[in-house]
Amino acid sequence: MVAVQRGTSDSQRVIVITGHLDSRAGDVMNATIDAPGANDDASGVAAVIEAARVLSRHRFRATLVYAALSGEEQGLYGGRILAAYARAQGWQVQANLNNDIVGNSRGGNGVHDNATVRVFSEGTRTTETQQQANRRRYNGGEVDSPSRNIARLMAALAERHLDNLRVKMVYRTDRYGRGGDQVAFLEAGFPAVRITEANEDYTRQHQDVRVENGIRYGDTIDGVDFDYLAQVTRLNVVAMAAMARAPAPPSGVTIEGAVSPHTTLRWKAVPGAAAYRVWWRDTTAAQWTHSRDVPATPGEAQAAMLRNITIDDWFFGVSAVSADGHESPVVFPGDAGAF
Numbered sequence: 001m002v003a004v005q006r007g008t009s010d011s012q013r014v015i016v017i018t019g020h021l022d023s024r025a026g027d028v029m030n031a032t033i034d035a036p037g038a039n040d041d042a043s044g045v046a047a048v049i050e051a052a053r054v055l056s057r058h059r060f061r062a063t064l065v066y067a068a069l070s071g072e073e074q075g076l077y078g079g080r081i082l083a084a085y086a087r088a089q090g091w092q093v094q095a096n097l098n099n100d101i102v103g104n105s106r107g108g109n110g111v112h113d114n115a116t117v118r119v120f121s122e123g124t125r126t127t128e129t130q131q132q133a134n135r136r137r138y139n140g141g142e143v144d145s146p147s148r149n150i151a152r153l154m155a156a157l158a159e160r161h162l163d164n165l166r167v168k169m170v171y172r173t174d175r176y177g178r179g180g181d182q183v184a185f186l187e188a189g190f191p192a193v194r195i196t197e198a199n200e201d202y203t204r205q206h207q208d209v210r211v212e213n214g215i216r217y218g219d220t221i222d223g224v225d226f227d228y229l230a231q232v233t234r235l236n237v238v239a240m241a242a243m244a245r246a247p248a249p250p251s252g253v254t255i256e257g258a259v260s261p262h263t264t265l266r267w268k269a270v271p272g273a274a275a276y277r278v279w280w281r282d283t284t285a286a287q288w289t290h291s292r293d294v295p296a297t298p299g300e301a302q303a304a305m306l307r308n309i310t311i312d313d314w315f316f317g318v319s320a321v322s323a324d325g326h327e328s329p330v331v332f333p334g335d336a337g338a339f
Ligand SMILES: [Zn+2]
Pocket: 020, 040, 041, 072, 100, 101
């Protein structure tokens, strides 16, 4: 099920929020047993519907797509269908925020944490070519895919706009050896992240509803913390609104400065950008730390030179900023970081 909220100016630029409708019990092929799926993934679908209720009252530059997908448990079928549809429509998918297992705050590890949510993002692009990989391996970019920079934006937005909810960025496509519908978007070349609760309870996932040795198994609704789910939904709403109000992320971003004390970034003008923000950070830092604003100049070619900041010692990026202050995700130069 897909709902489309057309953008006012960049209607081909699309931000997609997803959850999945299907659920399963112990045997993935058992189609008759009770599989309530309250947390995996009715919680994600609830986040999608609530995001639609809130955001549909406002207007945005970019298009917002709300999707409840099917067949995730059987093999990401819904995600693949939607990603293929997006390609066929020529959508420039700027981000897929996939909410999968977002409603439980009590982990099987005994930890009760209702103030942290994990955002998983791939480091290097699924669609990277061998040639691109060789360049990236030498000069950097292994932690600056567009998906990763969406995760960084979400972490920064949570800090700025939400009380008592912290984004724990995880430098992985998904949990170890596991997957979700965001993978279908990554395979199609679109930036995507997975949003998941901080501490999972495996007695409630993919289990037949039963009591065994005094332990209750099954994904029933009493395992959903609705206040926590509301917080995770707020994070989605804030991230979608911020990206859809901001201009598109800059494209054609290049960098130069070898054997020079200065570093220069160049990119193409972005419609609706009043200014650009050049960011840099230590090569071992998780988050962007230093920035400088540069006003947009007439014409297609935009550039900024950072005097006496050497290209060798930092990672750099650039974002686009609207006149009313909304900022796009940061774009790392070259193929590694391109949206
Ligand atoms: Zn799931």
